[in-house]
Amino acid sequence: MKKTIVVSAINFTSGGPLSILKESLAELSQNFAANYRVIALVNSKELLSFDNIELIAFPYSKKSWLIRMYYEYIYFYFLSIKLKPDFWVSLHDMSPNVKCKNRFVYCHNPSPFYESKKTDWYKNTKAYLFSKFYKYLYGINIKKNTYVIVQQSWLRDYFISNWSLSNVIVAYPHVVINSLDKDQYQIGVDTSNKPLEFFYPSFPRPFKNFEIICEAYSLMSEGYRNQIKVYLTLNLELNSYATEIVNKYKHLPGIVFLGLLSRDEVENYYTKADCLIFSSKLETWGLPITEFKSTGKPILLANLPYAKETLGNYDKVSFFDINNPEELKSKMIGILENQPIFVKNRKVDVRQPFTEGWPELFNLILENENR
Known part of the structure; x- marks a missing residue:
């Protein structure tokens, strides 16, 4: 019987976040779906097309933050009991309340780390409130994750400092450019x-x-x-x-x-x-x-x-x-x-655990089935 992977990204509908969802599901579809049952919790099925991935849509998740938190902290708990996943991967920063042995959260939104000024309230009220509120959401259930996944070393240091974590992966994205010469x-x-x-x-x-x-x-x-x-x-x-x-x-x-x-x-x-x-x-x-x-x-x-x-x-x-x-x-x-005016910049040496691209990341986190 196949083990089950649940990927949660119910608020991703456009831009970079949607690209993250599509790239991760493409990797699972191509290289993992033959051996795992993959279920993606998404905002709209119309945005995605993967024949060997089951999609469950939550079209009202972006209507309000109360609805979003209801899904993350109440509804997903009962859904996890029903689906019985072996792996739960939350792609949008929040660590949901679920029943699952291997839980992962991918933190890629910089807003909580921005020190907002009072003038930002007038420039973009939503972004100002978001930066203040989201810091607290990051911390909910964060220690229940098997791994917390971030994109850079400085973010790992931030998470270690703020939440005393020892299980933070630095995962560099793999960027493909199609048309540049x-x-x-x-x-x-x-x-x-x-x-x-x-x-x-x-x-x-x-x-x-x-x-x-x-x-x-x-x-x-x-x-x-x-x-x-x-x-x-x-x-x-x-x-x-x-x-x-x-x-x-x-x-x-x-x-x-x-x-x-x-x-x-x-x-x-x-x-x-x-x-x-x-x-x-x-x-x-x-x-x-x-x-x-x-x-x-x-x-x-x-x-x-x-x-x-x-x-x-x-x-x-x-x-x-x-x-x-x-x-x-x-x-x-x-x-x-x-x-x-130009200077030479050199890459940062990143300590383990460290991955580059979705194949390396999924290979690392799915190793938990053998633990």
């Missing part, structure tokens, strides 16, 4: 026939720190601004934080507010842009860093541990203070003028 790029950027183009793709939340890029551009003389374009994934409709940024800087023609982009559109801008700027104050990974690294083109990066660990080995990077737009301005001009 780095052979055409070089450190020296030719701007003789076009402006120098910078790109920062991210969903607008206060900790994403879009304002430092806009402010750095605004501090430039008109001569430099005429030679530079900045592409940002904001528009007026997304949220109050995005609205504030757009209204403040829309008078600058060199800043282009694109709105949210599809996956293919993001990759097209990776190809088009001369340089990535990644100014976020906090990430559990920083996926655009890994994706853009595949182009071999220059990167301007927040001078923070998460960014350096995400980047790994790379020679075309320059780091800037996330609170210093004047420094970022100088770095942007430095690339325009082919100044020697």
